[in-house]
Amino acid sequence: MNKYTAVITGGSKGIGADLGQRLIVKGYDVVSLSRGAPEWSDARLHHVEVDLLDAAATEQAACEIAAAHNVTHFVHNAGIIWPNLVEEVNASDLTGLTQIHLGAPLILLQAFLPVMKANHFGRVMFNGSRAALGVPTRTAYSATKAGIIGMARTWALELAPHGITVNVVSPGPVQTDNFWDIIPKGSEREADLAKRIPVGRLGTTRDISNAFMFFCDPENSFVTGQNLFVCGGGSVGALSL
Known part of the structure; x- marks a missing residue:
């Protein structure tokens, strides 16, 4: 197979944009799904505007992409945090994050699987x-990010006989808009957190896309069902944000 097409949710900026740009350099076509227009452009970038919190809209987008593209790579990068202390968590928080972190990738993968299997x-x-x-x-x-690990392992087992690998990259604190929505950019709190990470700094989008590039590589067919922490050592011990 000489031509690859990667679908990246949340590919308009941050980690998704960095990964998409790197894959295009390698000759891939990239389809980005996001609510807003991408902050970057390229002749090989295709954008689909969709709210992944909306299951029906996600299904429609999935069908359109599957009809127009021979999808070889699928990266579910999009996510939302919605922080709350336990006393303030609503059932709708769980419902919404379950849809974007688990429901959306299920809908999308089901649309792409026939071609991948073929x-x-x-x-x-x-x-x-x-x-x-x-x-x-x-x-x-x-809860929903932990659910991703279990779902990915299950898919890895089911899809391995079809030449399809499934893996997870689990970042620690990374300099993205999601992070800065919680911890103000350039704040004392941000600097204190960086000091408490074992490697002494926050992660960058490039740190995370490096890991995705490894899992994307067609030659890496013997690695599946894995969860790779890219967190500066933060997964080794306790780390409070």
């Missing part, structure tokens, strides 16, 4: 989180 090739990846190990104020986020 080609006996596929790379499926999730953006997980170090928060799956537990972080204060992350009831719904931690």
Whole structure:
């Protein structure tokens, strides 16, 4: 197979944009799904505007993409945090984050699987989180990010006979808009957190896309069902955000 097409949710900025740009350099076509227009452009970038919190809209987008593209790589990168102490968590928080972190990738993968199986090739990846190990104020986020790991392992077992690998990249604190929505950019709190990470700094989008690039590689067919923490050592011990 000489031509690859990667679908990246949340590919308009941050980690998704960095990964998409790197894949295009390698000759891939990239389809980005997001609520807003991408902050970057390229002749090989295709954008689909969709709210992944909306299951019906996600299904429509999935069908359109599957009809127009021979999808070989699927990276579910999009996510939302919605932090709350346990007393303030609503059932709707769990419902919403379950849809975007688990429901949306299920809908999308189901649309892409027929071609992947026919080609006996596929790379499926999730953006997980170090928060799956537990972080204060992350009831719904931690629960659904932990769910990603279980779902990915199940898919890895089911899809391995079809030449399809499924893996998770779980970042620690990374300099993205999601992070700065919780911890102000350039704040004392941000600097203090960086000091408490074992490597002494926050992660960058490039740190995370490096891991995704490994899992994307067609030559890496013997690695599946894995969860790779890219967190500066934050998964080794306790880390409170």
